[in-house]
Amino acid sequence: MKQWSEFRFAETVAVARDLLGSHLVSETADGVVSGKIVEVEAYGGFSDAGSHISRGVTERTKIMLDRPGLAYVYIIYGVHHCINVVAHPEGQAGAVLIRALEPLSGIDIMQKRRGVQEIRSLCSGPGKLCRAFGITKEHNGHFLAEQPLYLLQGPQVGDEQIAAVPRVNIDYAGEAKHWPWRFYIKNNRYISRK
DNA sequence: CTGGGGATCGAG
DNA sequence: TCGATCCCCAGG
Numbered sequence: 437m438k439q440w441s442e443f444r445f446a447e448t449v450a451v452a453r454d455l456l457g458s459h460l461v462s463e464t465a466d467g468v469v470s471g472k473i474v475e476v477e478a479y480g481g482f483s484d485a486g487s488h489i490s491r492g493v494t495e496r497t498k499i500m501l502d503r504p505g506l507a508y509v510y511i512i513y514g515v516h517h518c519i520n521v522v523a524h525p526e527g528q529a530g531a532v533l534i535r536a537l538e539p540l541s542g543i544d545i546m547q548k549r550r551g552v553q554e555i556r557s558l559c560s561g562p563g564k565l566c567r568a569f570g571i572t573k574e575h576n577g578h579f580l581a582e583q584p585l586y587l588l589q590g591p592q593v594g595d596e597q598i599a600a601v602p603r604v605n606i607d608y609a610g611e612a613k614h615w616p617w618r619f620y621i622k623n624n625r626y627i628s629r630k
Numbered sequence: 631c632t633g634g635g636g637a638t639c640g641a642g
Numbered sequence: 643t644c645g646a647t648c649c650c651c652a653g654g
């Protein structure tokens with residue numbers, strides 16, 4: 437399997453769809469874990485009220501304007517980490533939140549980190565997968581083509597296999613709340629709840 | 631300095 | 643349904 441090929445300027449929504457089926461790999465002292473991306477959400481620039489950067493460019497959000505392929509990692513609710521892949525057309529802002537993975541290798545390591553056995557619940561949510569993969573703010577700004585955390589191009593997932601629905605937990609986002617920017621692979625049992 | 635709020639999770 | 647838990651960031 438080869439390196440993810442879209443570390444270039446492209447529409448955030450298009451990258452979100454293309455990321456489905458690709459693999460995320462994390463190498464740490466504990467060993468190597470990997471999984472297939474089965475659920476994502478696209479977050480745009482200033483016109484997307486659901487996007488962090490729509491509130492303004494700050495120390496935290498400025499990375500959404502930076503190089504495509506960088507990791508945008510932040511802590512949510514003071515408890516969990518979330519990881520995004522920076523993706524946007526040139527001169528714009530945007531990122532794709534990785535929401536769920538189908539565990540592929542290093543299952544035992546993930547089970548240990550998560551404290552649960554059931555494979556289905558190891559990476560079925562943005563906070564869960566970061567925990568399972570050992571992803572922390574140390575990875576913020578890391579280029580996702582390089583070790584120890586990187587993407588690999590998977591087989592293309594056809595449009596007929598992709599579901600597009602509104603994003604989760606952005607009730608404050610007004611009109612944008614309804615945009616169908618959450619994408620997941622239909623009939624895949626490893627997506628997050630709802 | 632202060633305090634309100636959040637792209638979540640899991641227990642009850 | 644709710645609490646955990648803390649960092650970000652705007653406002654004073």
